[in-house]
Amino acid sequence: MLFLVHMIVNIPRDLPEEQANEIKLREKNYSQDLQRSGKWPHIWRVVGEYANYSIFDVESNDELHTLLSQLPLFPFMEIKVTPLAKHPSAI
Numbered sequence: 001m002l003f004l005v006h007m008i009v010n011i012p013r014d015l016p017e018e019q020a021n022e023i024k025l026r027e028k029n030y031s032q033d034l035q036r037s038g039k040w041p042h043i044w045r046v047v048g049e050y051a052n053y054s055i056f057d058v059e060s061n062d063e064l065h066t067l068l069s070q071l072p073l074f075p076f077m078e079i080k081v082t083p084l085a086k087h088p089s090a091i
């Protein structure tokens with residue numbers, strides 16, 4: 001099942017920089033592990049924003065929820081999920 005996921009990151013300004021950097025490093029490693037696994041085949045930066053559009057390829061809504069809720073930046077994210085279906089004109 002394919003999902004379009006929009007993630008907007010809002011790290012509080014008062015979070016110590018060292019702590020923020022540690023979370024971002026864990027996020028990068030977690031994200032890259034999922035990309036290597038094939039479950040997160042696309043991630044694109046939104047120009048000018050601390051946000052991304054991603055494609056996830058997972059077995060179920062529950063699996064996607066588990067993967068997203070384990071993102072180290074999850075507490076600081078606004079996430080919108082759009083389920084994708086095959087377009088009838090797609091070739």
Ligand SMILES: O=C(O)C[C@H]1C=CC(=O)O1
Binds near residue numbers: 007009028051
């Ligand atoms: O930078 C982001 O868009 C947020 C998050 C998603 C993957 C990652 O490494 O960080």
